[in-house]
Every structure is written in structure tokens, then in C-alpha cells.
Amino acid sequence: MALLQLEKERLVWRARQLTGPDHRRQSSFYPTLDAHLQGGWPQTGLVELACGPAGIGELRLLFPLLAQAQSRLQVWINPPAELNGQALAQHGIDLSQTLLIRCQNPQQALWSAEQSLNSGCCSHLILWAPGLTAPQAKRLQVSAKGNQALMFWLHPQAEPSTGALPISARLSLAPLATGLRLQIHKYQGQWPQSSCQVDMHELWPSLAIPTHLPTHHGPAPSSTIAALPFKPR
Amino acid sequence: MQWLYLYFPNLQLDSLLHQQAYNHACVLVDKNEVVQTNSEARQLGIKIGTGLGQAALLSAQLKVIAYEPKQEQRLLAQLAQRLYQTSATLYLDPPQGLLLQTSDMLRLYEGLAPYWQQLQQPLMERGLHYHYASAHSPLAAQVLARAGNDRLLTNQGEATGLLHQLPIHSAGLNYKLSLQLERLGLNTLGQAQALPRSALGQRLGQTLVTYLQQLEDSSAPNRPTYKPPEHFRQRLELLYEIEHSTALRFPLKRLLSDLEAFLAPRQLHAAGLILGLEYREHTSERVYIGCSDGEYRAESWLGLSMLRLEQLKLQAPIIAISLKTKGQIPWAPLSAQLFEPLGGKLTAGQLISRLQNKLGDHAVQQVYLRDDHRPERSFYQGVPQSHYQAHQATTYLRPSLLFTLPQALNHKPDQQWCILSGPERIQSGWWDNVSICRDYFIARNPTGQVCWLFRTPREEWFLHGYFS
Numbered sequence: 001m002a003l004l005q006l007e008k009e010r011l012v013w014r015a016r017q018l019t020g021p022d023h024r025r026q027s028s029f030y031p032t033l034d035a036h037l038q039g040g041w042p043q044t045g046l047v048e049l050a051c052g053p054a055g056i057g058e059l060r061l062l063f064p065l066l067a068q069a070q071s072r073l074q075v076w077i078n079p080p081a082e083l084n085g086q087a088l089a090q091h092g093i094d095l096s097q098t099l100l101i102r103c104q105n106p107q108q109a110l111w112s113a114e115q116s117l118n119s120g121c122c123s124h125l126i127l128w129a130p131g132l133t134a135p136q137a138k139r140l141q142v143s144a145k146g147n148q149a150l151m152f153w154l155h156p157q158a159e160p161s162t163g164a165l166p167i168s169a170r171l172s173l174a175p176l177a178t179g180l181r182l183q184i185h186k187y188q189g190q191w192p193q194s195s196c197q198v199d200m201h202e203l204w205p206s207l208a209i210p211t212h213l214p215t216h217h218g219p220a221p222s223s224t225i226a227a228l229p230f231k232p233r
Numbered sequence: 234m235q236w237l238y239l240y241f242p243n244l245q246l247d248s249l250l251h252q253q254a255y256n257h258a259c260v261l262v263d264k265n266e267v268v269q270t271n272s273e274a275r276q277l278g279i280k281i282g283t284g285l286g287q288a289a290l291l292s293a294q295l296k297v298i299a300y301e302p303k304q305e306q307r308l309l310a311q312l313a314q315r316l317y318q319t320s321a322t323l324y325l326d327p328p329q330g331l332l333l334q335t336s337d338m339l340r341l342y343e344g345l346a347p348y349w350q351q352l353q354q355p356l357m358e359r360g361l362h363y364h365y366a367s368a369h370s371p372l373a374a375q376v377l378a379r380a381g382n383d384r385l386l387t388n389q390g391e392a393t394g395l396l397h398q399l400p401i402h403s404a405g406l407n408y409k410l411s412l413q414l415e416r417l418g419l420n421t422l423g424q425a426q427a428l429p430r431s432a433l434g435q436r437l438g439q440t441l442v443t444y445l446q447q448l449e450d451s452s453a454p455n456r457p458t459y460k461p462p463e464h465f466r467q468r469l470e471l472l473y474e475i476e477h478s479t480a481l482r483f484p485l486k487r488l489l490s491d492l493e494a495f496l497a498p499r500q501l502h503a504a505g506l507i508l509g510l511e512y513r514e515h516t517s518e519r520v521y522i523g524c525s526d527g528e529y530r531a532e533s534w535l536g537l538s539m540l541r542l543e544q545l546k547l548q549a550p551i552i553a554i555s556l557k558t559k560g561q562i563p564w565a566p567l568s569a570q571l572f573e574p575l576g577g578k579l580t581a582g583q584l585i586s587r588l589q590n591k592l593g594d595h596a597v598q599q600v601y602l603r604d605d606h607r608p609e610r611s612f613y614q615g616v617p618q619s620h621y622q623a624h625q626a627t628t629y630l631r632p633s634l635l636f637t638l639p640q641a642l643n644h645k646p647d648q649q650w651c652i653l654s655g656p657e658r659i660q661s662g663w664w665d666n667v668s669i670c671r672d673y674f675i676a677r678n679p680t681g682q683v684c685w686l687f688r689t690p691r692e693e694w695f696l697h698g699y700f701s
Binding site: 084119 | 578579580581583584585587588591592595596597598599600601602608611612613614617621623624626627628630631632633634635636637651653654675677680681682683684698699700701
């Protein structure tokens, strides 16, 4: 009976049974990613995203998800630059439910994250932090799970942290011409997948490199850049 | 009408020693004369009226504190504020007495005994020594209470009987008058009352006649009744100096429980508190503790206050603390949360207050939009507000991460970069002296970051943000 219960909640799973989407996942709104993650992001827990340098599309990966769930607060802690309200609003994020926290030291950032999760009024939390120790990750994971919240931890390393952190998922991101390549290192409830490509071309056509061009050798013709002369005022 | 008089002979000393473990002799001194003593001091033989020198000889470790009439008045008002919850008609009788009109309240409490029980509760909580008496007239109750009668009398006959036997010197008359009466051979109040008033008036003056009349007069005193203040304000003097901010927890708890007792019956919440810290030999400091949703419970306020106090470095030892409210709002039930499926432990406002108190007000922000074409001015970060005004966002694609100050690029984007769109010219702000003229490009650099670049008329290139 207890085993059945565990199986139902996918805390214990059989390798051969893993087909079809898990109903306890929330869609990422990227079909290829949903297919690879058996339904999308976990409902609750802590997800590590190793992004490398900022600006490769790590937030665009999350925007469709954040735009959907807005009944509770979405907390952003220590983003690497200012969060542009115009961009967030464009992507459908409710700014009245968005809270931005800036902390001087990492301990305070972790304290804020834990308080926000434990308050029960936060549905998504995005934390930029250089590193987490196993006890810290465990505390955040437990807080997120216990309060029906999903937390993303973003850091600028290209590879996820070494050592087995007790968290729901660990992914690393790399830029592609039309989106991102996701390496899934750990995902609770399924085998680690090799990698998957997330196509952002449909949602952000103007940010993808046109397909007829080579990836890293853009045209940048100096003529177009300098085409518009500035008139002196 | 029936009256009750409460007399607190040790008001200031009792309040000072309450909940502060101190078991040595301690006295209050006014003009070199002991005016209030604790039980340890009385055991050593220190009495009211003893000179300071003699008292110091009786006990080597005697703690001497100055008597402050103003502080005692404040304490009396605080006490009245608390008793007002039990009894409606109150008169302050400074420095140490309270007069209560009981006849109206007896119907509510169904008798004198339950009413008295309710009244005693706050007095015992505060560890006060008190004398009391009830009588048919305000003055009779006062005289009997000050004489230490400690009896609740319901019929007039008993009270009159007690007054009759009362020695003249403890009847509350001034020293000269009571001496004159005693010299006439009148040793009890009854003997004086038996004499014809007109003869007494002629020989000893009108004061005595008025006094005797007032003893029988049951009407209310000719002064305004006590009106509770609209805002909470309280001060607590510490017996010890406090040097660490965390040690403020215990005295603060006392003030906060008084705050709760003040706010709860009024159905009010405090939106913020101002905690005054009085330093020894240093100007005092004020600390603001906020709670945007409002709160009245002492426990929640204590948590918030400690978050703020942990950050605080005391400049000098603290000798007294005070507390007042800043903004009192009517209590409103949290009806919005009724249908929320996930029962939150805190509301968003409570979470924000907690974060603000720990990290400072400017660390917790919300993003607001503004109509401006200049990217860095098209939004701003401000303190979270409960009523967020939605604003239409621009339709042009903007980066999600923006640098406060654009970063200069060393050289013009070369062949390694891929220009994705642009130029978009933004020329604005000539009216407020922060004029900009920029051509913006979206470009992807060799590492794969989607950047927002701009070029100035002087052909300088800057990185302004990332399409993260």
C-alpha cells in the first residue's frame, strides 16, 4: 500500500514505466522541452540552471512559465543587472506580483529566499547566487516543496556545481543560433537525458539568427550600421 | 453613587522593579528623604521619611534612585488606560491615586466581587502594591484607602462607622489643621463630625467645613473624567543599562504587550512603530519598524523589531526605551484570502515587512513603469505598494536586463558580431537636460549573448543590456 502510494507520487519509479507525461509537472510552454522533461518543470522544488554568461536567453526560457502563474508573488533576488520592467511587462509578467530583492551579502540573499518560500505567498523564486552548499540547497529544496513553490537558482558557471546536491533538477544552458541547448544532468523522477534543443525562434523571431546565415559570422556590414547619419541638433 | 479609590504608595518603584530580578534594598529619594521603599529596604528598617544618610547607614548596598513626579504621572496614566477597559468612569488623582465610579459598573459585572476581581488582574500583573476602599463619597473612599483600609463596603453605615473611628492624623488633613484638632482634644474624625459646623468654621477655618461636607457628598468630583489617548505612546525606564541590542527583547516585550492591549479592544492595527532608544550621555535614537499590512499582536511585532534591532549598533548603553505608533489603521479581515487554495502562512504584505526590517527599506522593491522613451527612465524601482497601478508597456522589444550605466565598448562591433536588428533611434529628453541621442542595435556577440548596443553621434559604442 505504501509502495503504491510512493509509486503514484513518483517518488519511486520503475525504469520501464516511464512513458507519458507526468501530471505533476508544469508546462514550460516549449514543446521540445516539455517532451524531454515528461511534461515540463517540476511543480515544486529547486532547479539549478548553469547559464554561463548572462544574456544567452536564460530568462526567456522562464518567461512563458512566469507569465502563466501569477496568483502569488514572484520573487527575484540579486539579478546581475537591473530588471527592466518594460521587458517583463511585454512578456506578460504581472509587475504587481513581482518583488525584487537586492542583498549585500550572500547569507542575506539565502535568508530572503528561505523567508519568501516559507511565507507561502511566493509561487516562483529566481535567485542569482554563485554557489550553494549541500545543506543550503537542502533547506531551500525543503522550503520550496513544503510551500508549493518552484525556485530557480541561476549561476554564471557553464557547468553545474560538482557534488550531489539534494535538489529537483540540474541543467546547464548553452546558446544556439535559434535558442538554447539544454544539458539535463539530473531530473528527479526520470533518467538523465543527453541534451535537448529549445527553439525560441517562434516566440522571439527578432532575437534568433536568421537561418540562412552562418551561426557566428553575422553580416554586420559596416554600411548598414553607419547608414543613418546623425544630424547635429 | 458608589466610589472606589485605589492608592498606589509605591507606584514608581514598583513599576521599576517589576520583572527585573533585583533583590536588594532599593529606595526612591526626593530632597534627601526616602519616599518609596521596597520590601528588602523595609526589612532593614528604612521607612518613608528616613533621611538619605541614615538609610545609607542601614544598608551598605542600598540602591538609590531619584523620585520623578512626571514619570509617576505617566505611570498613573498608563494604569488608567489599562483599567479603562474594565471601568468606564475614571478620575486621575495624581500623583498616586485613581478614583473609580463603581455603581454604574456593578450591573455589568453582576456584583462587586466579580468587578473587583477584574480590576485586580492588571494590578497584579504589574506587581503593584495598592490600598483600596469603597465608600459613598469620593473623599470618603480616598481617605479610607489612604489610611490603608483595604475593604469593600457596600452600605453607607459601615463606611461612616469606619470614618468615625479614623484617627485625625490619618484623615488626610494638612499637618497644621490636624495638630490644631488634636490640641482641641479631638482624636478621631467622628469627634470632629459631631461638633456643630458653624462653630468649627469660626475657630478652624472654612477648609475643615468643606472637608467634612465632602466626606458626605456622593456626587462626582468637579473635574473631567479620564479620556484614553487616541495614540499609543509609552516609555519604560530600565533598571539596568543595556549594551547589546538583542538584550532589548525583554523590556520591549513588555511594551509590546501593552501595545496589544491598547490596539486589540479598539480593533486597530499599527502600520508602524517608532522605538525610541535613550542613551546614557548621548542623544537618543529613533528606530522605525514597519509593517505595511498593519499588525497588533505583540508576538509578530517582536519578531519584526528583533530583525531590525539585530542590524543596529548601539552607540552607548541604553537607559530607557519608548514606543509609539506611527499610523493606526482599522482592522480589516483578510477576505481576499478566503478562497485561496494554498493557505499561506503570511500575506505578501507581512513578508515584505519582514524583509524590509531585516534588509532595510531599499533592498525590497517593486518595478514600476513610466511613460518615457529613454530606456533607463522608462521604469523605476520603488518601495512595494499594496495598490499597484498597472501601466501600458512599450511595444518595442526591450532587454530584460539593463545596466544602470551603459558599459563602453572598446571597439566597434566587428565581423564576429551578428547584428539582428536596428537601428532604432531614440532621441528624447531635451526638455529636462538629460537629453539622449542614440541608435540602438540588437546584436549577438561571439559568446552567444544577445546584447543591446547603442551608438552615439560621436561614434562611441556602448553595451546597455542583455536580452536574457
